[in-house]
Amino acid sequence: MAYDNQGATISMEDVRDPDITVSTIQEEIAARRNRMLKPQKSTVASRRQQAVCVRRAHKKYGPTKNPNVILDGLNMTVPKGAIYGLLGASGCGKTTLLSCIVGRRRLNSGEIWVLGGRPGGPGSGVPGPRIGYMPQEVALFGEFSIRETMIYFGWIAGMTTKEVDEKVDFLVSLLQLPNPTRQVKNLSGGQQRRVSLSAALLHDPELLILDEPTVGVDPVLRQSIWDHLVEITKGGRTTVIITTHYIDETKQANIIGLMRGGRFLAEESPSELMSRYQAESLEDVFLKLSVLQNMGKRRRSSILADVVEKVEIPSIPDPTAIDIEDSEIGEISGEFGDNVSMSSKGRGIVTEKVTAVEALPPEEKPTSRYLERIKPMKMHHMEALIWKNFWSLFRNYGLLTFIIGLPLSQMILFCLAIGHYPVGLPIGIVNNEVSPNDTDVLCDYSKSCPQDPDTWEWNLTRFSCRYLNFLSQRQNNLVLFPTKEIAMTESAKGKARAVLVFPSNFSASLQERMRDPRHADPSTIAKSEIEVHMDDTDKQVEWMLNRDIQLAFMETAEDLTTSCGLPKRMMSIPVRFHKPIFGLEIPNFTDFAGPGVILTIIFFLAVALTSGAMLAERNEGILERSLVSGITGTEILFSHVLVQMLVMVVQTITVLLIGFLVFNLTITGPVLWVVVLTLINGLCGMTFGFVVSCICDTERTATYLALGSFLPMMLLCGIIWPVEGMHMILQWISFVLPLTKSTESLRSMLQRGWSITVPTVYSGFISTTVWIIVYLSVSILLIKFKKG
Numbered sequence: 001m002a003y004d005n006q007g008a009t010i011s012m013e014d015v016r017d018p019d020i021t022v023s024t025i026q027e028e029i030a031a032r033r034n035r036m037l038k039p040q041k042s043t044v045a046s047r048r049q050q051a052v053c054v055r056r057a058h059k060k061y062g063p064t065k066n067p068n069v070i071l072d073g074l075n076m077t078v079p080k081g082a083i084y085g086l087l088g089a090s091g092c093g094k095t096t097l098l099s100c101i102v103g104r105r106r107l108n109s110g111e112i113w114v115l116g117g118r119p120g121g122p123g124s125g126v127p128g129p130r131i132g133y134m135p136q137e138v139a140l141f142g143e144f145s146i147r148e149t150m151i152y153f154g155w156i157a158g159m160t161t162k163e164v165d166e167k168v169d170f171l172v173s174l175l176q177l178p179n180p181t182r183q184v185k186n187l188s189g190g191q192q193r194r195v196s197l198s199a200a201l202l203h204d205p206e207l208l209i210l211d212e213p214t215v216g217v218d219p220v221l222r223q224s225i226w227d228h229l230v231e232i233t234k235g236g237r238t239t240v241i242i243t244t245h246y247i248d249e250t251k252q253a254n255i256i257g258l259m260r261g262g263r264f265l266a267e268e269s270p271s272e273l274m275s276r277y278q279a280e281s282l283e284d285v286f287l288k289l290s291v292l293q294n295m296g297k298r299r300r301s302s303i304l305a306d307v308v309e310k311v312e313i314p315s316i317p318d319p320t321a322i323d324i325e326d327s328e329i330g331e332i333s334g335e336f337g338d339n340v341s342m343s344s345k346g347r348g349i350v351t352e353k354v355t356a357v358e359a360l361p362p363e364e365k366p367t368s369r370y371l372e373r374i375k376p377m378k379m380h381h382m383e384a385l386i387w388k389n390f391w392s393l394f395r396n397y398g399l400l401t402f403i404i405g406l407p408l409s410q411m412i413l414f415c416l417a418i419g420h421y422p423v424g425l426p427i428g429i430v431n432n433e434v435s436p437n438d439t440d441v442l443c444d445y446s447k448s449c450p451q452d453p454d455t456w457e458w459n460l461t462r463f464s465c466r467y468l469n470f471l472s473q474r475q476n477n478l479v480l481f482p483t484k485e486i487a488m489t490e491s492a493k494g495k496a497r498a499v500l501v502f503p504s505n506f507s508a509s510l511q512e513r514m515r516d517p518r519h520a521d522p523s524t525i526a527k528s529e530i531e532v533h534m535d536d537t538d539k540q541v542e543w544m545l546n547r548d549i550q551l552a553f554m555e556t557a558e559d560l561t562t563s564c565g566l567p568k569r570m571m572s573i574p575v576r577f578h579k580p581i582f583g584l585e586i587p588n589f590t591d592f593a594g595p596g597v598i599l600t601i602i603f604f605l606a607v608a609l610t611s612g613a614m615l616a617e618r619n620e621g622i623l624e625r626s627l628v629s630g631i632t633g634t635e636i637l638f639s640h641v642l643v644q645m646l647v648m649v650v651q652t653i654t655v656l657l658i659g660f661l662v663f664n665l666t667i668t669g670p671v672l673w674v675v676v677l678t679l680i681n682g683l684c685g686m687t688f689g690f691v692v693s694c695i696c697d698t699e700r701t702a703t704y705l706a707l708g709s710f711l712p713m714m715l716l717c718g719i720i721w722p723v724e725g726m727h728m729i730l731q732w733i734s735f736v737l738p739l740t741k742s743t744e745s746l747r748s749m750l751q752r753g754w755s756i757t758v759p760t761v762y763s764g765f766i767s768t769t770v771w772i773i774v775y776l777s778v779s780i781l782l783i784k785f786k787k788g
């Protein structure tokens with residue numbers, strides 16, 4: 001046997017004097033520090049024979065400048081076949097240590113060997129079915145029944161449903177669980193913890209890691225849980241590491257590790273500890289060892305002096321009783337004080353049963369390592385995950401209604417609310433051409449031709465009335481004001497969005513201007529014009545009114561020529577817009593914004609759905625538990641993708657049907673490719689959701705991130721405003737955003753009718769696919785490497 005000589009551990013031989021006093025202990029501690037450590041042989045092989053072996057573990061949280069040191073050179077040895085009780089005050093780092101052992105957190109320095117290998121490395125079985133992990137959180141699916149929960153974890157561990165059902169009966173009676181058909185969310189906290197424990201016990205793992213399994217469990221049941229643990233470890237095949245706050249319940253453990261200040265105060269059998277420290281209970285032992293540890297630290301800090309003075313210093317009665325030959329010493333890992341270590345004599349009780357040196361796991365071969373790292377998806381994992389994701393989603397009726405109802409309602413709202421022509425805008429009219437007694441804004445005018453058929457002389461009268469008649473066909477809320485001053489005052493109060501003033505001899509001046517433009521004086525020209533004052537605060541409205549005012553004039557002029565039997569086009573501006581190359585003759589904003597809106601709805605719903613599902617899974621500890629049981633990040637992501645694709649197909653069909661069949665959005669291109677682009681865009685949103693859930697720790701930060709990305713994407717991807725109108729730098733940014741190319745591609749298919757072979761169209765597909773790959777890779781890497 002050998003012990004680790006690098007962990008600053010010294011044998012206990014100097015702390016054995018029964019008449020020891022405070023001062024002598026201090027002297028001894030000081031003397032020991034100066035003493036040379038005797039090097040002992042410690043090999044990787046010896047560490048790999050233990051169920052768990054931790055050496056010189058350092059772990060800290062927080063910033064480098066002000067770190068919160070949790071593990072401070074901790075050594076731990078868990079022999080195979082032992083029940084190891086990990087004890088310590090709340091917050092001392094038990095859970096942190098366990099999550100490092102199961103490979104979910106990384107040490108800052110030090111080594112961990114689990115079942116002969118490094119966690120996460122080949123041969124360790126961690127993560128994987130060789131380990132049974134019950135985390136501190138309940139980490140179960142509320143929507144599932146007890147039996148379904150067992151089926152999920154059983155399938156992951158490679159069990160058949162029949163095997164699971166057989167084990168469920170046993171566990172239900174052992175842990176006094178309610179009827180297995182009961183839903184987990186309807187169980188009490190204590191019952192849920194027992195279900196969680198049974199999920200860890202289900203597949204008879206070699207190493208059971210149980211983080212506070214007996215919280216909220218009554219003493220009788222607690223005893224039967226311990227009896228069961230003792231029973232399963234008897235054969236030496238199963239090892240148990242258990243944390244608990246009930247120190248005295250660990251009397252049945254083979255070894256207990258008392259953790260304090262980032263180290264072990266001791267790592268011994270409970271009976272050995274109690275007899276050595278002449279303590280009634282393990283709590284007493286813990287207290288006495290804590291005092292000793294504080295004394296070691298006292299020279300550095302006097303903060304704990306009060307505590308030390310109030311507690312009786314332990315006397316150690318029979319130093320020879322704990323004297324151990326070097327040859328008997330196992331890998332000493334328990335320690336207390338400043339580099340004062342405890343021997344592990346008690347461990348002999350356990351190790352005797354399992355001392356037969358088992359064959360070591362095969363050495364890692366470099367050739368197979370690469371293949372092992374790729375870890376292809378396992379069928380039984382995927383089966384369990386897809387089954388779980390499917391039922392988690394489809395049993396949550398509220399969520400289901402939301403994810404189908406939201407795109408439906410959004411599309412209806414978009415089609416009803418966006419792109420329609422604003423009507424009923426109040427337009428103030430001051431018509432000085434008619435008498436003040438003429439109170440009807442649509443004043444009378446002669447519809448016959450105002451041209452003398454003999455002399456061809458024009459006699460234009462009340463042209464303003466003719467014009468207002470046409471204007472009212474476009475904007476029907478014309479409000480007559482008696483004077484320009486009143487009109488301007490009222491419009492300043494918001495009573496009119498524009499004011500049109502007709503000069504007193506508007507028709508005569510207009511006629512003069514047309515008849516003899518060369519000799520028309522500026523006053524005549526000024527009086528021939530309609531004076532327009534616009535409310536420019538709303539650019540969109542201003543443009544539309546501007547267009548109406550001008551088009552109404554053209555229509556009036558055309559009407560005049562028609563009434564005189566002249567060609568209609570004679571009076572219009574000599575620019576004629578013929579059939580458009582693409583799109584409708586009357587431009588439609590709904591058609592312009594439609595593609596972007598469709599893609600945005602599908603993209604961000606997928607982001608919300610995926611990040612929500614993943615975050616819930618992670619925060620409830622389910623993700624952690626699944627990863628420890630051997631599921632890979634890739635499997636988790638792909639299982640979500642497969643199930644959520646179903647949802648997305650329904651969402652896509654709903655949105656497209658509403659848009660194109662109900663609201664007649666223009667669709668002239670290939671329908672199949674339109675559907676495919678919408679679907680892969682949703683997939684892109686889904687993968688972005690994975691990234692969000694991996695980066696963010698809480699739903700709140702995920703909401704901020706999703707919202708923070710939603711607005712820039714909306715603004716920059718050309719939905720609201722053409723990309724060509726943006727600042728050059730924004731155009732570059734817009735170019736690489738996931739929705740820009742796809743929006744343009746969809747618009748080209750819908751309105752231009754372009755096929756997939758056109759670069760603008762296929763570049764949308766390529767851009768979306770590239771983003772999917774990027775997001776997916778980032779999420780897989782984050783799941784794999786983002787550990788505490």
Ligand SMILES: Nc1ncnc2c1ncn2[C@@H]1O[C@H](COP(=O)(O)OP(=O)(O)OP(=O)(O)O)[C@@H](O)[C@H]1O
Binds near residue numbers: 061091092
């Ligand atoms: N991700 C983290 N970031 C920063 N600090 C953390 C993190 N996780 C744990 N800690 C801190 O590390 C310390 C040890 O936490 P840990 O959960 O390991 O303690 P514990 O012994 O299991 O406590 P308990 O018995 O109450 O569960 C605590 O002070 C805790 O606040």
